[in-house]
Amino acid sequence: MxxxxxxxxxxxxxxxxxxxxxxxxxxxxxxxxxxxxxxxLVPLYWMVITAMKTDEELADFPPSLLPQSWNWSIFGEAVNAFPFWLQFGNSLLVTVLGTVLAVLSSYVVAYGFACIDWPGRDKVFYLVLATIFIPFPVAIIPLFDLFAWLGWVNTLLPLIVPNALGSAFYIFLLRQFLLQASVEAMDAARVDGASEWRICWQVVFPTARGALIAVAIFAAVASWNDFLGPLIYLQDPSVQTLAIGLQSFSTETDTSFNQLMAASTLTVLPMVVLFIFFQRYFVKGLNVGGFR
Amino acid sequence: MSRVLRAAGLALAVAVTAAAVGCAPARQPDEIVVWTKEIGTDQLAQQQAMLDAFEADHPGVTTRLVPVATRSDADATALITAVRGGTGPDVFVADRFTTNQFASLGLLQSLQPRVDAEGPGFTDGYLPFALDEATYQGELYGLPWHTDTRGLFYNKEVLRDAGVDPAVMDPENGPLTIAELREIADQITVTDDSGNYERMGFVPWDQQAWPFTWGQILGANYFDEQTCTIDVDDPGFRGIYELYQEWAADLDYTKTDAFMATYAPETAPEGTSPFYSGRIGMQIVYSGFAPNIEKYAPDLDWGVTYPPVLDEGDDPITWSGGPAWTIPTGATNADGGWELAKYMTGEEGQREWSSTQQFLPTQASLLDDPTVIGDDAEFFAQLLLDGYSSSRPPLPVGSELWETMNTGREAVLLGDSTPEEVMQEIERRIQPQLDPYCPITLTQRE
Amino acid sequence: MTTTVTGLADPAELPGPAGGVRPGGRRRYTARQRRNLRLGLLFISPWILGFLVLVAYPLVYSLGISLFNHTGFRTPEWVGLGNYSRLVQDPLVAISSANTLFYAALAVPIGLVVAVVLALAMNRKVPEVGLYRTALYLPSLVPVFALSFIFIVFVNPSFGLLNQFLALFGVPETNLLGDPTSAKLIIVTMAQLGAGNAALIFLAGLNNIPDSLYEAATVDGAGTLRQFFSITLPLLSPSILFNLVTGVSGALQVFTQAYIVTGGGPNNGTLFYMFHLYNSAFSYAQLGYASALAVVLFGVGMVLALIIYGLSRRFVNYDVTG
Structure with a gap:
């Protein structure tokens, strides 16, 4: 230097x-x-403020920057105005199962790309990378027909099961991380006669916690926030997720804005809580695994 | 096997079973699944009450009412995806105007064999225009339910405040001409110091003042049955956009739009209206508005008359919408659905429905029955009885035509397109979609 | 000393366990290689299945039914390239493509700049950086559908805040969703609130730039700006490439915001390509036509990705000597 x-x-x-x-x-x-x-933060602030305004105050012009009185009962009203908890449960089910499947399957595939040295591996990995950029909507009609053929329409399965097939972006992130896994520890285990499957879960998996959590958060946010999927697959209000529940709620004629904003606030909240809990893993997991 | 692995396996098993069990609502053999687009709280409650009564009359039959909220009338996503997925309902309470579109796609079953099996005269009780609207290629695809119709509502206090005698609006004196309406509207309109509108007399794209409403008034013809083409050369059809263009320039579209967004946002809470508050003096609204005024602004001094006409002495003209009971392709319990549809749209069913809701019946015998038609609705019922009202043209591409016409309105109002360009756009957009269904026979019952 | 900053374009360069593919085409594999091949394929089998079901099958199927007039309820009718010739004439394809290009041309570059700025902000070495990170990332966690409702309220002239704010600068009260251009701009603005995800990727990239480079540059007397342009930016180029390609791919798919906020209006001003595709497929049940739209979208997406990769060979920096 x-x-x-x-x-x-x-x-x-x-x-x-x-x-x-x-x-x-x-x-x-x-x-x-x-x-x-x-x-x-302003739009989020406005969401909460609008939620807490009474109907009368909402009609005031110009709008006030702080509600005159904090109308906490609005959350109760919003939750009772449509099957909120049922649909919250559906969203939760899709998110939890989808996340678990996405993380586990992507991890296994990433392990296959990072920890096993097989001929042609990197060429195949190019293909994985290429699929990150394929516009997903191209597939909506064929996939709809496939899931309709399977009888999965109006169930949560089309939103959950595809996660078990890995996701190119998560595979990429995890692979980058796993490339730094200790080769010595793996080789030592191999010498001891451990199967590759066993090494994958017992030797490497525990060391990948940060990256796995980062991927899990990405997957959870993606599932929770999905709109087009539920829009196409779920027709019955009892199986709909919050994405569609909120949309239906907003198109009903007697829906007021404060209720809509209250329901939106409750929809956003779980993701915020999740983030605050896992924030430190999030950035760290990406740092270690991501774009070195 | 490691604990992690076992946990993963367990999670997978739970995933698949929970998802499989937790969702698809199970069907019982005699269940009739009803999808309805009438999703107001009161309406759902009343429909449920009537379904309960039907169950009581038909032991062993159960019903399930599913509200279906859609972005627009023409949006058939839920029905299309469900029928394709084999999870469609047995009856779909659809917008009658869309029956043609759905029928032409193959989404609905023809009801004609069932109608014929019921014997002659089965459909005689229904208003002819409503049956026509649910007819595709000569076959009936839906039993008409309720209807509505459109009138010009006016706020008498606002008129007096502007120095106009409300008596000129009285239906006794026949409809106003468009020119008369504009003159009164201009008298009502008030502007503040900075030039923003504070009160407006009439906004020609507000509420039910759709392109189609003006088309009726201008005598437009949309479809040429002989050539199976969209009749874009029709002077009345084109006249809609010429009227909008000239009127919007007169009012200043941007200023008017800001006024509307401020005082009449589409998303305004139920129970508020620029009409109640006197911000807008006159509106073309559907008949259900009358009971709403009584509910939310009982002290308002208001009246209602015919929509305007083009020339002095023209007959009043307006149009009506409403739903129909249809049976989707692949319905598991189509027979049950048919029985329920007959019950709900028959004379007794409509009597109960219309007397509890703010809608007009399509059973002609009920239109002069004072137990069904309240004071508010008399004017509108008479419009239907006099035959002044018809429906939108029932075409396989009807809802796309409707939407393209509405988009054309926006284009003209914004100054993005000339009426000429709008007509070209309508032709380029609609004709290719219409072609596969040609020839098309429209039915006109007397 | 060579630091390898790896990105997407060349996984073969990544440091990995020994081996890799040797040039020279076919050769006999050793027993160990054969065993590893079996194992490797077994491990990536979920992805292989996913590729077949979620990528290959949809492409073939779409290509197939794009040649039919197909509603899904009647027997499909062969129309050859009819759907494609209709696509060329359909005024809504022209409008929705123009809208999508308008959106992409603004949202993608602005998004990159915003994300870089956010990443630099999140990377400040100040004690309260956690607060900034949370504040800047929070909107990215808000579901787009919920954000759409928030924006409907936020830009509403009567109970929104935006008009109040613009009024401070003398902008007259207007319905921002009532004009095709301003409605598109609102949707571009909305997208910026989600820049947190791209920012995280930049942040990871920033953290991997060795401090020694900046120290050296400082000693050489390079200013902050100079350092940014000659160290930060070039070393971020792999992340920029990634965010650029995902950004373009995302822009081609923009749908939910327009569906909820404007319903495609006014005057089709926010009718994006994907929205038109959705309408054709699910509102009007024209599956053949919609598939033709999908095939074209796929083609355009791939061509754009290839162009970006081609250009990136010149600009993306993988190795740096420090």
């Missing part, structure tokens, strides 16, 4: 200069950070 040879005198003055520059940029940076953070 050529820079090591700089004169000592110059370095001192540079340091002082840098300190001054750092404090000013620090203040400006913080101001920008706070402003941008607030900007990103």
């Amino acid at each position: 050529s820079t090591a040879a700089t004169a000592p005198g110059r370095r001192v003055s540079l340091k002082t200069q840098n300190r001054v520059r750092r404090t000013t940029t620090g203040i400006i940076a913080r101001a920008i950070l706070i402003a941008v953070s607030l900007l990103f």
Whole structure:
């Protein structure tokens, strides 16, 4: 590195200069950070505020920035206005099962791409990468016909089962992580006569926790937020997920905005809680596994 | 096997079983599954009550009412996907206007064999226009349920405030001409200091003032049966957009749109209306608006008359919609569905339905029955009896034509297209979709 | 000293367990290789099945039924390339393609810039960085359908906040969803709230740039801007490539927001390609025609991805000497 040879005198003055520059940029940076953070939170703030306004206050113009009184009962009203808990349960079922299947299957496939050295492996992996970019909707009609043929329409199966076939993006993330798994530990286990399957789950799996959690959060958010799938597959309100429940609720004539926003708030909440709990794994898992 | 592995296996097993068991609602043999697009709270309760009564009359039969909320009338996603998936209902309470579209796709069963089996005169009680609307290629695909019709509502206080004698609006004096309506509207309209509208007399794209409404008024013809083409050269058809273009320029579309978005948002809560609050003086609205006014603004001094006409002395003209009871392809219990549809749309069923709801019956005998037709509805029932009302053209592409016409309105209002361009757009969009169904025979019962 | 910064384009370069494919075509595999081949295929079998069922079959099936007039309820009728010639003439295809291109041309580049800015913000070495990360990422967790409802309220002239805010700058009260262009811009804006996901990928990329590079640059007297353009950006290029391609692919599929917020209006101003495809397939049951639309979308998506990859060979930086 050529820079090591700089004169000592110059370095001192540079340091002082840098300190001054750092404090000013620090203040400006913080101001920008706070402003941008607030900007990103404004729509969410407006959701909660609108939810808590009474019907009368909603009709006021211009709208108030804070509700005159906090109308907590709105959440009860919203939940009773449509089969909220039933559909919440459906969303939860799809999300939990879909996430478990997506994580496990993607992990197994990623292991196959990272930890077993087989001829042609990297060429096949190119194909995996290519499929990340295929616009999914291309498949909606054929898949609908397939699932209709299987008799799965109006059930949650079309939203859950495809997760068991791995997802290219998660496979990619996990593979990147697994490439750094300890080859020694694996080889030692192989020498001991452990099967590859056993190594996969007992030796490598426990070390991949951070990346697995990151992928799990991605998968959970994707399942919880899916709209087009439920829109096509679920017709009966008793099997619909919140995505469609909220949409139907909003098209009913006697739906008020505060109720809609209250129901939206309750829909958003589980994802927020999930994120806050697992935040540290999230960024870390990506860091270690992701784009090195 | 490791614990992780066992846990994974367990999770998988739970996944598949839970998902399989937890969803598809099981069917009983004598169950009649009813999908309805009449999803208001009161309407659902009343439909359920009538289904319960039907069950009581038919021991062993059970019914299940499923509300189906859709984005628009023409959006058939739920029915299309369910029928394809083999999980469709036995009866679908559809918008009557869409029966042609659904029937032409093969989504519905023809009811004609069942009608014929019932013997002659079975359909005589229904209003002819409603039967026509549910008829495709000469065969009936739906039993008409209720209907509505459109009138021009006016707020008498607003008229007086603007110095207009509400008596000029009285239906006794026959319909207003469009020119008269505009003159009164201009008198009502109030602008604030910065030029924004504070009150408007009449907005020609508000509420039920659809392109089709104006088309009726202008005597438009949409479809040429001889050539099986969309009649885009018809002067009345084109006239809709010329009227919109000129009127929107007169009112200043952007200003009017801001006024509408502020005081009459599409998403306004139930029970509020710019008409109640006196922001808009006159509106073309469907008949169910009358009981709503009584409910939400009982003190309002209002009246209703015919929609405007083109020339002095023209007969009143308006149009009506409403649902029909249809039986989808592949229904597991089509016979049960038919019995239920007969019961619900028959004279007794409609009597009970219409007297509890703000709708008009399509059973002609009920239209002059004061126990069914309240004071609010008398004017509208008379419109139907006098034959002043018809339906939208029942075509396989009817709802797409309807939507394309409405989009054309937006294009003209926004100044993005000329009426000429809209007509070309309608032809380019609709004709190729119509072609596979040609020739088309429209039925017109007397 | 060579640091390998790997991205997508070249997995063969990734450091992995010894081996890989040697050039030179066919050769006999050793027993161990054969065993590994069996094992490897076994492990990736879920993906193979997924590829067959979720990718290969849909493509073949779509191509097939795009040649028929097919409602799904009657016997399909052979029309050859009829659906494709109708597609060319369909005014809604032209409109929806233009809308989608408009959306992609704005949302993708803006999205990349916003995501880089967010990533830099999330990467600040300040004690409260966790708060910023949470605030900036939260909107990405909000389901698009819920965000759509929020935006309906947010931009409504009577009870929304946006008009109030714009009024401060003298913008007259307007219905922003009432004009085709502003409605599209609203949807572009909505998309930026979801930039958190792309930002996370940039963040991971940033964390992998060795600090020594910046130290060296500082000693050399390079300013913050200079460092950003000559170190940060080039070393982020693999992440940029990834986000660019997924961004374009996502933009081609934009649907939910328009479905809920504007229903495709006004004047088809937010009728995106995917929305038109959905309408054709599920509102009007024209499965053959919709499949033709899908095949074209697939083709366009693949061509765009290839173009981006082609260009990226010039700009994406995988190795850096520091």
